[in-house]
Amino acid sequence: MRIGGQARPSQFLGTLRGFDATVVTMTTTETVEVETGSNPAGAVIWLHGLGADGHDFEPVVPELRLPDSLPQRFVFPHAPIRPVTINAGMAMRAWYDIVTLDRDGPADEAGIRASAAILESLITREVGRGVPVHQIVLAGFSQGGAIALHTALRYPERLAGLMALSTWLPLTSCFQAEVVDNPAAGNRELPIFMAHGSFDPMLPIQMGRSSAALLEEAGFGVQWHDYPMAHAVCAEEIADIRKFLLSVYADAE
Numbered sequence: 001m002r003i004g005g006q007a008r009p010s011q012f013l014g015t016l017r018g019f020d021a022t023v024v025t026m027t028t029t030e031t032v033e034v035e036t037g038s039n040p041a042g043a044v045i046w047l048h049g050l051g052a053d054g055h056d057f058e059p060v061v062p063e064l065r066l067p068d069s070l071p072q073r074f075v076f077p078h079a080p081i082r083p084v085t086i087n088a089g090m091a092m093r094a095w096y097d098i099v100t101l102d103r104d105g106p107a108d109e110a111g112i113r114a115s116a117a118i119l120e121s122l123i124t125r126e127v128g129r130g131v132p133v134h135q136i137v138l139a140g141f142s143q144g145g146a147i148a149l150h151t152a153l154r155y156p157e158r159l160a161g162l163m164a165l166s167t168w169l170p171l172t173s174c175f176q177a178e179v180v181d182n183p184a185a186g187n188r189e190l191p192i193f194m195a196h197g198s199f200d201p202m203l204p205i206q207m208g209r210s211s212a213a214l215l216e217e218a219g220f221g222v223q224w225h226d227y228p229m230a231h232a233v234c235a236e237e238i239a240d241i242r243k244f245l246l247s248v249y250a251d252a253e
Helices: 060-064 108-128 143-154 172-180 204-216 235-252
Strands: 020-025 031-034 043-046 072-077 079-084 090-093 137-140 161-165 192-195 222-227
Touching: 020 137, 043 143, 060 108, 060 235, 072 108, 079 222, 079 235, 090 204, 108 137, 108 143, 143 172, 192 204, 192 235, 204 222, 222 235
Parallel strands: 043 072, 043 137, 137 161, 161 192, 192 222
Antiparallel strands: 020 031, 031 072, 079 090
8 A cells, every 4th residue: 555645636626717826946846836916925835745746735725715915925845756665665755754654663854854954945935035934834734744843843933824734743752852942943822723634544633633732732822623534635624724824814914
């Protein structure tokens, strides 16, 4: 059985009518970008899951129905292609290697930190394009959500928000030292949206719940949502994501 983190585009009900999608090549990271209006006031950097690519969540943008008064740039990076141990060493887009699905098993710490550095470089690029850090949301699905969680919690400047979809918190053994006890981690008040499918066969919902509980115990505010679905994204979840984005950008103004 091949393990993957594709969000099943058939779940999405719309198309990209009215939006311009472009592919941008950076020095090391290629991204798919969708702008909902001219002169974006904010940016959502959204990481895909294992075996998918930056186009995976492109169809979500029109479904969010964001108002014209809130022009956004959605940045969907492609993960590097690498062998994935749990998939018999098959090469695919992955933010890091997965050796086992056992939460207590070995983790690819070097791969996680390397992908976190990629995400940090994308934040820096958005700031260079005129989007303030406090107007940037980090998001990710499955493996991409793990990178978004890892990066946002350690980032030294206040972000607009974090969306962690069908995912878990990686490297929990480092969480206390690198996040809770680290005065340089600047996102203790970060709005966090976490969502999971109650019938997820790849990442059981308890993995997400346990991660949310750990964050809450450390003083983070988590908006938890679960839906009657598998390892996917549903229309109800997209509606809740819309509410979350409208809320964090209203607070950021």
